[in-house]
Amino acid sequence: MNDQQNQVGDIVCVDDDFLRGWPLPMPSVEGDKEERGRVLVIAGSREMPGAVILAATAALRAGAGKLTIATGSSIAPLVALAIPESRVIALPETSAGGIAATAAETLNGIAPRCGSVLVGPGMQDEPATCALILSLLPRLSDTQVVLDAGAMNVVRRQLQAVDASHHAQQKYVSSFHSPVLLTPHAGEMAHLAAVDKQAVVDNPVEIARQSARRWNAFVALKGATTFLAAPDGRIWQHDGGNVGLATSGxxxxxxxxxxxxAARGAPLEQACVWGVALHARAGERLAQRHGPLGYLAGELSSEVPALMHAxxxxE
Structure with missing residues (x-):
């Protein structure tokens, strides 16, 4: 299709026709689960075990063939029971409830074999999380990496003040060697970019674009209108969803x-554009059945397979 038909200025607008013109990678008719890709989800904590369950379930609903979950040892048995389709790896925890940086020794042998790695949902102990990411990134140059929630704090310059026990030479990422995807909402974007939240609300495109260039990352600035900025300046815009999506999880x-x-082989920008669109449309379907408020985040994933098919x- 002609991208210019969906373009306003230098921003590409995402709608159903645009998505159909940018189809997701599909396995062959006789493809096995290896062809559909492996995803590794590093997430969760004692206080937020549900976050890893929600994220991991969604990864399977999006079509990933194999799922490995790496989470704190205190909740690993619970997570394994909640998602019997997964392999669950129990990782050492810090006293603050985070995943210890020493977990990288285990994950370094697993993560590079995965098509995509998601880090962050429900994780606690920011210094430990960032130290873990810094240990993993050098091994993930050929892997598609999504940093969400607390994992995004690895780009904050303020992390130079972290306790010396965590990677004394480097406490943050000023620019990623290989682009990753960051998924902040306006408040998180203000925190990461060290700007006022109102500045983000007033000028989301420029804030997202500047941050993507500075960090060499794809930046999905989430909201009722979501903007995805690429390191090279490209911008996609998606409008849709409803207020019911503003809920825990x-x-x-x-x-x-x-x-x-991404595990299925979609480039990060395509995985993000499609993910945002599917998430919004799932909310719209649930709102039609249940009303605009009160449906649960855990109900979104089950809408995704049919939406992808539609x-x-x-032909």
């Missing part, structure tokens, strides 16, 4: 959908 589900699509290219 909704962002975890979105991150999981994106990671699942958005396949016209």
């Amino acid at each position: 909704s962002g975890d589900t979105l991150a999981g959908i994106i990671a699942g699509l 958005l396949r290219p016209h």
Whole structure:
């Protein structure tokens, strides 16, 4: 299709026709689960075990063939029971409830074999989380990485003040060697970019574009209108969804959908654009059945397979 038909200025507008013109990678008719890709979800904590369950379930609903979950040892048995389709790896925890940076020793042998890696939903102990990411990134140059929630704090310059026990030489990422995807809402974007939240609300396109260039990352600035900025300046815009999506666990589900699509072989920008669109349309379907308020984040994932099928290219 002609992208210019969906373009306003230098912003590409995402609608059903645009998605059909940018179809997701599909396995062959006789393809096995290996062909559909592996996703690794590093997430969760004692206080937020549900976040990893939501994200991991969403990754499977998006079509990933194999799922590995890496989470704190205190909740690993619970997560394994909640998602019997997964392999669950129990990781050492910090006293603050985070995943210890030493977990990288285990994950370094697993993560590079996955098509995509999602880090962040429900994780606690920011310094430990960032130290873990810094240990993993050098091994993930050929892997599609999604950083969500607390994992995004690895780009904050303020992390130079972190306790010296966590990677004394480097406490943050000023620019990623290989682009990753960050998924902030306006408040998180203000925090990460060290700007006022109102500045983000007033000028989301420029804030997202500047941050994507600075960090060499794809930046999905989430909201009623979501903007995805690429490091090279490209911008996609998606309008849709409803107020019901503003609920606990909704962002975890979105991150999981994106990671699942990336595991299937979609480039990060395509996985994000499609993930945002599927997430919004899932909310619209649930609102039609239940009303605009009160449906749960955990109900979004089950809408995704049918939505993907409905958005396949016209034959």
